[in-house]
Structures are given as structure tokens and as C-alpha cells.
Amino acid sequence: MSKGMSGKQLAEIFRQAADAHQHQRHAEAQAGYRRILRVVPAHFDVLHLLGQSLIEAGQPHDAIEWLRKAVAANPDSTDACFDLGLAQRKAGQSDQAVQSFRRVLELQPDYLKAHLSLAELKFPGERYTTLLRQLHQWLKPANYVEIGVETGQSMALAEPGTRCVGIDPEPRIQTALPPRCEIFAQTSDTFFAEQKLHELLDRQPVAFAFIDGMHVFEAALRDFINIEACADPHTVVAIHDCIPLDGVTSARERTTNFWSGDVWKLILCLKKYRPGLEIINVATKPTGLGLITGLERGNRRLLDCYAQILEEFIPLGYDDIAEREAECLNIVANESAAVKAWLQDRRCSSLSVATS
Ligand SMILES: C[S@@+](CC[C@H](N)C(=O)[O-])C[C@H]1O[C@@H](n2cnc3c(N)ncnc32)[C@H](O)[C@@H]1O
Incomplete structure (x- = not known):
């Protein structure tokens, strides 16, 4: 072995450094890794571990240098490339981080942490659930209809006094739900075909709805049509997943864990076929939250043009x-004061009188 160290000695230094790393004694771990690299400068695992230790120790700029060398030593390592992106993100080098995460996805298209990291970079700020909670607080809706309940995470954000109706063919509730909440274990198409929503809401219009069920365009479109049939001009409809992260995760066919489907086409469709609706699309992570108001119960345009709309929008990618995403999708910054003012200007629910 060169530079006066035997393989056995190197193995012992590595064992001690890895132990120190595991117990977060980063200075000691890094000193050990550096000693090995002085003898074997292109040792992929040690370069990678040194980079990881530097990230964990809060030194992302230093980590970048070693992770670059790790990636050069093994260009096909998705983990090293991901860690390089992580260090770049933490060092404030966003453009380089995006490139590294995209490279990870070239190597392994379903690398969830790379998708989540790209979503963090594309949508800085709070998650959609924070905005949903604020919407409940601002609007103080008399009732709330949620399509796609899953664990109950979003339903639980409703205020205790709100009458809540949830629809999901396979609810898997894991959260305490608001007291006036009823869940229907049905598809939304079946639920609406039974025409019971009006009675469930004591013949009041839907005040606030959240569409987050089946994640293909035509299903979200039908959900919107069905909600509008029970709405009034002050109803607010939130629609999840209206801003794609990229082409693969916003396609109709699901090939990745991180997937938002092609629900985003609903914004394009409503802008074209229902220009009277008021629409913004808030850049919340992970994939945006569309907000729509100005609904017109009895407007038949979407139903009458349904076949034509599907023909027009389903083939889009x-x-x-x-290249014109912000303009096409009415994207606005994730700034709660501006969203609240937008709703206030449209006299939505209690916001026209509420002061807090
Ligand atoms: C992304 S999850 C909903 C997450 C939840 N809204 C939240 O924010 O925590 C989508 C849910 O839609 C439900 N779903 C699928 N097809 C549906 C349909 N046709 N009608 C209503 N819900 C549907 C699924 O069972 C799943 O629980």
C-alpha cells in the first residue's frame, strides 16, 4: 500500500471514522476520511461519506467539493448525485441543485427524494395544507365538501362549527375529524349521481369545496361541474395539484411515486370555456392549489361541451x-396576505365582513 499505510491500517482508520460519523462526532469522522483520501484520493465511498458528514455538520459549501469528486468517481451513483444537490441547495446554489436533482431523475426516474427536493425549490414557502387551514379560518364557511379524503389530514383542518361532507371510495381515516363531519365511502361520480348533497347541506349552497379525488383531468372536471351545480357566486373551490412539477409527474399515467396527474388542465379548460370564473393558482408545495370563485349554478357550458373539452385537453402535455406556465395557469406567489385580499375583493363568504 502506498504512502506508508497498509490495507489493514486503512481499514482500521475507516472503521473508526465510520463509528465517529455514526455517533455524529463529525470532526473526528472527517479527519479519518481525509487521512484515507490522502492515500486513495478517488475512493468513491469515502468521498461520499465525507460529503455527507460535512452536510450533516452544517458545512454544505465544503461538502460540495467532495461530493463533486464522488460523482466524478462514480457518475452513475444516484445517491451521491442527490447528496450533491442537497449540499448545493443548502449552500443557496439553487440552479446547480436543480441540475443535480434532474440528473438523479435521468438515472432513476422514480427517485422520490429528488422529486420532493425539486418541489421544495420550485415552491418555496408553506405547503397547501397551511393555505387550506387559513381558508377555513378566513372564510368561516357554513359547510365544506371535500372530494378525496384519504387519511383525513385535510378534512381535519375544517373549523369545529362547519358542516363537513367527505367523499372517498377508500377512506383511511387516521386523524380526529371535525365534529359535524360525515364521510361517504363512494366515488364522487356515484355520490353526485344520488343527488343528496343539497339535503346534506340543509339546502344551503356549497360554501367551500376541495377537489382532491381521482387525479385525472376529466374526473376533476366532473367534480367541478357537480360542485357548481350546488354552488353560488361566493362559493370558493380549491383544487389540488394544479401546478405541475414536471412532465413525467403531471402526466395522466402514473409511473412515479410523486405524481399529481393531469388535473392542471382544469385551469386551462376553465379559463377558456368559462371566462367569467375568477381563478388564481397559488404556488404552494408540492404541486399548487387552484382557487376558483364566481361560480354560476345552472351554467351548462362545461356539460354541453364535455366531449369537445376532453378531445381538446386530454392530449396536451x-x-x-x-414555457408560459405562469401565464397559462394563472400562477400567483404563495403569499397569504395577497390571497386573502383576492378573496376579500370577491366578497367570498365571511371575508367580506371579517377583519382578522
Ligand atoms: C391525494 S388523496 C387525498 C388527500 C387528502 N385530500 C389530503 O390532502 O390529505 C386522493 C384520494 O382520492 C380518493 N379517490 C380516488 N378516486 C376517487 C373518486 N373517484 N372519487 C372520490 N375520491 C377518489 C383516493 O381514495 C384517495 O384517498
């Missing part, structure tokens, strides 16, 4: 709008 993200590439068709990527």
Missing part, C-alpha cells in the same frame, strides 16, 4: 405550456 406539460411541454405544451411549460
Whole structure:
């Protein structure tokens, strides 16, 4: 072995450094890794571990240097490339981080942490659930209809006094739900075909709805049509997943864990076929939250043009709008004061009188 160290000695230094790393004694771990690298400068695992230790120790700038060398030593390592992106993100080098995460996805298209990291970079700020909670607080809706309940995480954000109706063919409730909440274990199409919503809401219009059920365009469109049939002009409809992260995760066919489907086309469709609706699309992570008001019960345009709309929008892909995404999708910054003012201007629910 060169530089006066035997393989056995190197193995012992590595064992001690890895032990120190595991117990977060980072200075000691890094000193050990550096000693090995002086003898074997292109040792992939040690370069990678040194980079990881530097990230964990809060030294992302230093980590970048070693992780670059790790990636050069093994260009096909998705983990090293991901860690390089992580260090770049933490060092404030956002453009380089995006490139590293995209490289990870070239190597392994379903690398969830790379998708989540890209979503963090594309949508800085709070998650959609924070905005949903604020919407409940601002609007103080008499009732709330949620399509796609899953664990109950979003339903639980409703205020205790709100009458809540949840629809999901396979609810898996894991959260305490608001007291006046009823869940229907049905698809939304079946639920609406039974025409019971009006009675469930004591013949009041829907005040606030959240569409987050089946994640294909035509299902979200039908959900919107069915909600509008029970709405009034002050109803607010929130629609999840209206801003794609990229083409693969916003396609109709699901090939990745991180997937928002092609619900985003609903914004394009409503802008074209229902220009009277008021629409903004808030850049919340992980994939945006569309907000719509100005609904017109009895408006038949979407129903009458349903076949034509499907023919027009189903073939679209993200590439068709990527370069003009903000304009095409009415994207606005995730700033709660501005969203609240937008709702206030449209006299939505209690916001026209509420002061807090
Ligand atoms: C993304 S999850 C909902 C997450 C939840 N809204 C939240 O924010 O925590 C989507 C849910 O839609 C439900 N779903 C699928 N097809 C549906 C349909 N046709 N009608 C209503 N819900 C549906 C699924 O069972 C799943 O629980």
C-alpha cells in the first residue's frame, strides 16, 4: 500500500471514522476520511461519506467539493448525485441543485427524494395544507365538501362549527375529524349521481369545496361541474395539484411515486370555456392549489361541451405550456396576505365582513 499505510491500517482508520460519523462526532469522522483520501484520493465511498458528514455538520459549501469528486468517481451513483444537490441547495446554489436533482431523475426516474427536493425549490414557502387551514379560518364557511379524503389530514383542518361532507371510495381515516363531519365511502361520480348533497347541506349552497379525488383531468372536471351545480357566486373551490412539477409527474399515467396527474388542465379548460370564473393558482408545495370563485349554478357550458373539452385537453402535455406556465395557469406567489385580499375583493363568504 502506498504512502506508508497498509490495507489493514486503512481499514482500521475507516472503521473508526465510520463509528465517529455514526455517533455524529463529525470532526473526528472527517479527519479519518481525509487521512484515507490522502492515500486513495478517488475512493468513491469515502468521498461520499465525507460529503455527507460535512452536510450533516452544517458545512454544505465544503461538502460540495467532495461530493463533486464522488460523482466524478462514480457518475452513475444516484445517491451521491442527490447528496450533491442537497449540499448545493443548502449552500443557496439553487440552479446547480436543480441540475443535480434532474440528473438523479435521468438515472432513476422514480427517485422520490429528488422529486420532493425539486418541489421544495420550485415552491418555496408553506405547503397547501397551511393555505387550506387559513381558508377555513378566513372564510368561516357554513359547510365544506371535500372530494378525496384519504387519511383525513385535510378534512381535519375544517373549523369545529362547519358542516363537513367527505367523499372517498377508500377512506383511511387516521386523524380526529371535525365534529359535524360525515364521510361517504363512494366515488364522487356515484355520490353526485344520488343527488343528496343539497339535503346534506340543509339546502344551503356549497360554501367551500376541495377537489382532491381521482387525479385525472376529466374526473376533476366532473367534480367541478357537480360542485357548481350546488354552488353560488361566493362559493370558493380549491383544487389540488394544479401546478405541475414536471412532465413525467403531471402526466395522466402514473409511473412515479410523486405524481399529481393531469388535473392542471382544469385551469386551462376553465379559463377558456368559462371566462367569467375568477381563478388564481397559488404556488404552494408540492404541486399548487387552484382557487376558483364566481361560480354560476345552472351554467351548462362545461356539460354541453364535455366531449369537445376532453378531445381538446386530454392530449396536451406539460411541454405544451411549460414555457408560459405562469401565464397559462394563472400562477400567483404563495403569499397569504395577497390571497386573502383576492378573496376579500370577491366578497367570498365571511371575508367580506371579517377583519382578522
Ligand atoms: C391525494 S388523496 C387525498 C388527500 C387528502 N385530500 C389530503 O390532502 O390529505 C386522493 C384520494 O382520492 C380518493 N379517490 C380516488 N378516486 C376517487 C373518486 N373517484 N372519487 C372520490 N375520491 C377518489 C383516493 O381514495 C384517495 O384517498
